[in-house]
Amino acid sequence: EAQVTQNPRYLITVTGKKLTVTCSQNMNHEYMSWYRQDPGLGLRQIYYSMNVEVTDKGDVPEGYKVSRKEKRNFPLILESPSPNQTSLYFCASSLWGLSGANVLTFGAGSRLTVL
Amino acid sequence: DQQVKQNSPSLSVQEGRISILNCDYTNSMFDYFLWYKKYPAEGPTFLISISSIKDKNEDGRFTVFLNKSAKHLSLHIVPSQPGDSAVYFCAAWDDGAGGTSYGKLTFGQGTILTVHP
16 A cells, blocks of 8 residues: 555653654655644645755754655654644655646654653 | 635535635745645545646536636535545645745645534
């Protein structure tokens, strides 16, 4: 089954304790992206990657890092989590074409709470 | 600076009637618009899209209209069904002509649609 898999689905952690949210896709997609969803703010893009070793900042990159060493994986790293990073996180991927009609497939989400 | 706005946080509709969800944008570099639907505890799923060179796209019960001069798009669902109850997000791809935003997909805040039986 074609899918985007995120882990963990739920996590409670404490301020300053480094954590990584993994994301893997099995569709050979070039494009991958991370979003966070917060009440009243919708989905905001954190980082995205057009292909292996190519990453770029989205609208809210502060406090996050990413890497794209392999095509299928795009982990999100919080080096020193803070309470304002408590949110619902989504990873997504898509084939990338120049037509502009690139449809993202989303993972099921990871709910992160930072105390 | 919210470049894609959905000004109605919620919409309530009777089954069988039309649902109209609205979305406004400010960035003229957006060249493709999409609507996503999200159920609780799931990721968003793609619903329908429209290119900036079109003014209408239809797929079954779902139709998206684009008014470029007003920078406004709307999603019409006819007839509405209880299973359509979900959060709907509009989103826009930047064509990158500005040089820095290629690859960015910007979402609105979402509208909660409730369809009553």
